[in-house]
Amino acid sequence: MAAIPVFFGLNLGHFSIKLVEIERANNKAKLQSIGSTPTSVGLLNNDSPTGIQTLAGEVTKAMKNSNIKSKNCVMSVPESAVFSRLITLPKVSDKEVGEAIQWALKPLVPMALEDVNISFLEIDQKTVDGNTFSNWYVVAAPKELIGRYQQVMETAGVELLAVETESLAITRMIVYNYPQVADKDIMIVDMGAESTNVILSRNGIVMFSQTIGTGSNAITKVISSDLGVDMVQAEKYKITYGADPAQAEGRIAKSIEPILQIVTAEIQRTMAYYKEKIGGTGVAQVFITGGGSDLLKYNEYLxxxxxxxxxxxxxxxxFVQDPTLAQKIQNIHLSSFNVAVGLSLKGLL
Ligand SMILES: Nc1ncnc2c1ncn2[C@@H]1O[C@H](COP(=O)(O)OP(=O)(O)OP(=O)(O)O)[C@@H](O)[C@H]1O
Ligand SMILES: [Mg+2]
Structure with missing residues (x-):
């Protein structure tokens, strides 16, 4: 395989735009640059020429601030923008797979197949009554979205090397950092600002991913309305008291419980689906990540x-530790960089 040129990982989040670049030495990663810039409201969905220009400007600014060295990047597409599903098909020859998957996808994808890029990966095979079936993890991404990303990066003077889903990047980040779980079934919960990704991975491969339209901003909103405070104050309460029932007489923990419950219910549904559809020994461990995952006592709650x-x-x-970057890492909210770190590790795993 040709060596991938040096690149940085770019994640356009609703809360912030994140960039990470690593150095590679002996199959180990060492942080080279890291940084972010806040995402202004509506920026990610504005596909007008001005919107593209503004977004490109933000990326350029963030590259300068983060001291990114390279002009190549690997980007993520939000899980909510893609269709991904495990599809079971009777075993067919390699030549016929593409067509078989197209047929299976057609009734499932809410857009014309010529408008999406389709990629698929075989997860496993099973034999039932002498017939062999394959499980395929299939992802369909809208071409229009990828086209817009290409425009943005071209305007920013950056070469877009590859685009992949957030779940793929996050799973790579976990498997790289926790090699001891690489051969296990794990669940990853990425709580962002506007949404939460729930991912099931087996042997380091994404088996299932889905997005819940409830993220950490919903927690801030409920605190604001329950306690009659503005969003800035509510954000402070969220960060200071979190889900800890021992803080502020448990008022914040109680107020945010219905939101946490929405996410919990979805995780439980996913676990049940997993048992039914793919069997196995069960989820060995749950990793929580994303800016919202640092909610005080959330790990214990979950x-x-x-x-x-x-x-x-x-x-x-x-990672190979770099004392010269220790201070910088202290000053950022590292959990928010989960996708960008995963992208930057592409090629290492
Ligand atoms: N200490 C903390 N405790 C709880 N929540 C926090 C904390 N610090 C930041 N957050 C929340 O994390 C969220 C941002 O997380 P993140 O950076 O992962 O989002 P994003 O990737 O930009 O958004 P999205 O994934 O929805 O596009 C915000 O809602 C913010 O309020
Ligand atoms: Mg995110």
Whole structure:
């Protein structure tokens, strides 16, 4: 395989735009540059020429601020923008796979197949009554969205090397940092600002991913309305008291419980689906990540609901430590960089 040129990972989040570049030495990652810039409201969905120009300007600004060295990038597409599903098909020859998947996808995807890029990966095979079936993980991404990303990057003077889903990038980040779970079934919960991604991975491969339209901003909103405070104050309460029932007489924990419950219910549904559809020994561990996952006592809350160990993912657990960047990492909110770190690791795993 040709060596991938040096590149940075770029994640356009609703809360912020994040960039990460690593150095590679002996199959180990060392942080080179990291930085972000806040995302202004509506910026990500504005596909007018001005919108594209503005977004390109923000990317350029963030590159300068983060001291990014390279002019190549790998970007993520939000999980909510793509269609992904595990599809079971009777075993066919390699030549026929593409067409068989197209047929299976047609009734499932809410847009014309010529408007999407389709990629698929075989997960496993099973034999039932002498007939062999394959499970395929299929992703369909709208061409229009990829086209817009290409325009943005061209305007920013950056070469777009590859685009992949957030779930793929996050899973790579976890497997790189926690090689001990690489051969297990794990669940990853990425709580962002506007949405939460729930991912199931087996042997380091994404088996299932889905997005819930409830993220950490919904927690801020409920605090604001329940306590009659503005969003800035509500954000402070969220960060200071979180889901800890021992803080502020448990008022914040109680107020945010219905929101946490929405996310918990979806995780439980996914776990049940997993048992039914793909079997196996069960989820060994749950990793929580994303800016919203640092909610005080959230790990304990989730663990008590699920009965499975819940761990806050350390994005750089397996990185070569660089003392000169320690201060910088202290000053940023590292959990927010989960997707960007995963993208930057592409090619290492
Ligand atoms: N200490 C904290 N405790 C709880 N929530 C926090 C904390 N710090 C930041 N957040 C929240 O994390 C969210 C931002 O997370 P993140 O950067 O992962 O989002 P994003 O990727 O930009 O958004 P999205 O994934 O929805 O596009 C915001 O809602 C913010 O309020
Ligand atoms: Mg995100």
């Amino acid at each position: 663990q008590s609901k699920l009965g499975v160990a819940v761990v806050n993912a350390n994005l750089m657990a397996n």
